[in-house]
Amino acid sequence: MSRQNLIEDPQYTPEKVAARAKYPIITAKDAAKNNTMPVAVKMLVREFIDDSLYHPHYGYFSKQAVIFSPETDFDFERIRDNMQFLDIIAEKYKEIEDDMDVRDEIARQVWHTPTELFKPWYGYAIAKYIVTEYKLNNYPHKDLIIYEMGAGNGTLMLNILDYIQQFEPSVYERTRYRIIEISKKLAQRQGERQEVRDVTKRHGCVEVINKSIFEWDTPVPDHCFFLGMEVLDNFSHDLIRYDSVTEEPLQGMVAIDEDGDYTEIYTPVQDPLIQRYLTIRKQSGYKSPVLSRRFLRRLRNRLPFAPNMTAPEFIPTKLLLLLETLKNYFPQHRLVLSDFYTLPEAIPGVDAPVVQTRYSGTMVPCSTYMVMPGMFDIFFPTNFELLRDIYQQVCRPSLGMEKSVKVQTQKQFLERYGDLEKTRTLSGENPMLMYYENNKMFLS
Structure with missing residues (x-):
């Protein structure tokens, strides 16, 4: 299994991986040109969240x-x-x-x-x-x-x-x-x-x-x-994880298939804004909490079915x-x-957001940011x-x-x-x- 994939999952079948590889990468600005939600595309996590919150037609703050x-x-x-x-x-x-x-x-x-x-x-x-x-x-x-x-x-x-x-x-x-x-x-x-x-x-x-x-x-x-x-x-924030062996940072992306379903995928960091942020942060002396306890992490990597990436970390690129x-x-x-x-009630990850919506007068927290754009607050x-x-x-x-x-x-x-x-x-x-x-x- 590729180190870009976190776990074995039906979403990661060879056919679906090959199909997603051909999806074009778009931004929230690209998505704003249409009134319908994009499909068969990939978006950096910050672009996906931007689209969810600020799309002029269906964005959360628009309606x-x-x-x-x-x-x-x-x-x-x-x-x-x-x-x-x-x-x-x-x-x-x-x-x-x-x-x-x-x-x-x-x-x-x-x-x-x-x-x-x-x-x-x-x-x-x-x-x-x-x-x-x-x-x-x-x-x-x-x-x-x-x-x-x-x-x-x-x-x-x-x-x-x-x-x-x-x-x-x-x-x-x-x-x-x-x-x-x-x-x-x-x-x-x-x-x-x-x-x-x-x-x-x-x-x-x-x-x-x-x-x-x-x-x-x-x-x-x-x-x-x-x-x-x-x-x-x-x-909006970007999402990164680190290779659990090499500690190489990987940028998170959301793949949206033809049915509008979401899959989180990871690739080596290529986005210039993410690169700038990580460089400046490193110069500040900051050490990510997900990279602590290196010895224990190396021990865990020797176990069967050990995850090949660290826990998620959200970084404030915007x-x-x-x-x-x-x-x-x-x-x-x-x-x-x-x-x-x-x-309180943030989704898993370092500096992770709260994702919530209102239902019958009650605030309902969610466990992921990959939710229907426009219906949920992400902060x-x-x-x-x-x-x-x-x-x-x-x-x-x-x-x-x-x-x-x-x-x-x-x-x-x-x-x-x-x-x-x-x-x-x-x-x-x-x-x-x-x-x-x-x-x-x-x-x-």
């Missing part, structure tokens, strides 16, 4: 996802405790989901973010950080320019600008806010958020750019803050593309990121410490680590910049600190 956003802000000072807050959220969720089930034939998934649950106070904390850093380094000689990638409903944009307008009017006069949004629907919604406001509360400094950050090609020489809040988790985009087109950026660093944890090291090499090679990047928990960030009295319940509990304990902040 499934709905961002939970309460019509009115929560009055935490009138809420008894965290349990009552949970009950209130559950009731509002049920109202939204029941309404969608009545209107829609498909079961949409509602998901929430700290920006929406704790508005405007979470956005105010981000704004306070940005203004503090801006005043320390650029005020009053340069404008405050903010780019936000993937702005969802536009809530964070409104909260940040409201804060600056109210508490920092002299800074507000020099503020410009630009949203980079891949979704046409969300870009439209972000613009509409301003239109429903009173004229005196609209922000004329906002520009919405309906474009993928991965297609950005305009140099931005200005000093700017670049925000990505809860967007990294949906950046995240590397973001860093390269920042380096090439936003050389004077300050990066602000927030996302999950660990996730990943971020190894922020490894991200810091790779960011240092790509974007800030001339600066010392301690001067370049800070990684801290979201709770630590909010304890410093948040107005905690505004999110404290009658019992003294603070849901803004208690929720999203598996989130970290990345500040460059």
Whole structure:
């Protein structure tokens, strides 16, 4: 059996292997040219996930996802405790989901973010950080320019600008806010958020750019803050395994046969992006957990029917593309990121994603990412410490680590910049600190 195959399986018959060898390799961009799902093709894992999430016709974010956003802000000072807050959220969720089930034939998934649950106070904390850093380094000689990638409903944009307008009017006069949004629907919604406001509360400094950050090609020489809040988790990853004897990395691909069935296959790494990522990661000194315990692995290799590849490992190649985009087109950026660093119920593998869908009002986790495109959310944890090291090499090679990047928990960030009295319940509990304990902040 070839070392590209993991186990003996009916899917790996000589006839099927020969047929798959002739399948053309396509990308998510190729698949986007058609409204139907591709068959008789092969795709790198990141391209398959990209297609599942972002295809303009059947992708998950094109038809499934709905961002939970309460019509009115929560009055935490009138809420008894965290349990009552949970009950209130559950009731509002049920109202939204029941309404969608009545209107829609498909079961949409509602998901929430700290920006929406704790508005405007979470956005105010981000704004306070940005203004503090801006005043320390650029005020009053340069404008405050903010780019936000993937702005969802536009809530964070409104909260940040409201804060600056109210508490920092002299800074507000020099503020410009630009949203980079891949979704046409969300870009439209972000613009509409301003239109429903009173004229005196609209922000004329906002520009919405309906474009993928991965297609950005305009140099931005200005000093700017670049925000990505809860967007990294949906950046597609590649999948690699290592030959259990030689430790050669192998790139994962998904073969889609004529019937639309999926098979995971492995070949030696040839993709330039995977090669770049592995080279940069190696320079950081990172050692993959799947390559630990070499002695035990060699002993196991001598056993009958031993696997000829290591456990799977998911690598954030699209995240590397973001860093390269920042380096090439936003050389004077300050990066602000927030996302999950660990996730429950992930599929097997190092830095593996959670794959889930909603069924009858219940979230159902899956055991593989090879699911029908568009029907499932696929989201990943971020190894922020490894991200810091790779960011240092790509974007800030001339600066010392301690001067370049800070990684801290979201709770630590909010304890410093948040107005905690505004999110404290009658019992003294603070849901803004208690929720999203598996989130970290990345500040460059």
